[in-house]
Amino acid sequence: MPTVTFDQVTVSVPVDHSPVPKVLLEAISLRLTEERIGVIGANGSGKSTLLRLVNGLVQPTSGAVAVDGADTVRAVRAVRRAVGFVFTDPLSQLVMPTGREDVELSLRRSVRNGKERRARAEASLDRLGLLHLADQSIYELSGGERQLMALTAVLAVDPAILVLDEPSTLLDLRNRELLRRTLAGLDQQIIMSTHDLDLALAMDRVLVIETGKVAYDGSPAEAVAAYRSLCAEQAGAGAP
Template sequence: MTAPASPSIVLESAGVSIAPLDAAGTGVRSILKPATVTLAERRIAVIGANGSGKSTLLRLLNGLVLPSTGTVRVNGLDTRTDGAAVRRSVGFVFTDPLSQLVMPTPVEDVELSLRRLKLGKKERRARAEAILAGYGLAHLAHSSIYELSGGERQLTALAAVLAVEPAVLVLDEPSTLLDLRNTRLLRERLAALPQQVIMSTHDLSLAATCARVLVIDDGAIAFDGDPAEAVSRYREMAG
């Protein structure tokens, strides 16, 4: 796979709020406070407590969530007005792969992703099977999604998202449901990818391998920078 051109993800005073707080409809609650940040490094981790705003931040990056204030741009494309184009550029993998595996079998799910490439039916099937084989899933290509282990489902979801070669891969706590073996396999797969990878994780050792780490606390970026210092800051905050 050829490495995509280096993406530029820019948040300008981007924040997310929900309303109303009460039956009278008076008030809003801030989920993510306005942030201005440029994400350019090849590997970026986002860490923080559950409910801190990590997932909201990640979902801003491909338009799954739109900012209530400010803007989010990917290679100059505004997620609010160019959502479809942004999602072609930014692939998203959910914590629970069953949230996005919508077809009965792995090969059909990868084929679904490949439809945007306008391939013939036979070529699409052959390419889907080859992609799954590359993830060690050839023997499961025609199995029911529900017969797969959590790790096999996560790899299938990853294969389906990467089948169309997005420039950016965003993952929301990808190792949460995985055992040690599959966590190690996932790490190896991610390390070998040419894409920019941005992920939230509770695995601090995984976060420490990234070039840059953001610490999210109470809906705000509490730290942004060196991985070792970020992990140290987060441990202090959590302690």
């Protein structure tokens, strides 16, 4: 498995009319080597920022992130070849009218020959059971089908690491189960944020992010229990 390292990473952003920046993540140090890594936490806790650091969509304010030794700032092209990113809303990354065209677009840099690119795209779509939907408008697809199309476009270029930012948020129960089964069958290292605690329990390691810090890091069952306890404490503190 690849190794992703965070070395004392802090991310902060300026705030209008304030000399003090807002800290999104603070002094994060991690070494991620497991095959399936889950990231859980409340909205605004810093989960998405943590994930976007892995492929250079966000840069550290201080500290460093590396993928198999490649710094995500200095070697961003190499990092993005190794790391595929799937967003929460597939419509934010499906830019072509049909799934076939979108998968072919993702292959354009790596596969120059048009016929070979078409064959590779069809093989990728067939792998996830989507070939029969290849020429259908993405706006006619269900939420689950769109998410799988976005996933197919990312997987077509065969990244070593797959990062998914809350991929099941917009899906109903049937499509969440379809996504879960699909992810379980992949060879890539997966780093995924999720609000679905059942999905988190299927990981090898789970991080709990709270107010920009790692509040817990351990086995899925223990991490989910710690997160539930944290939520209960916060609910109790907010009670009248």
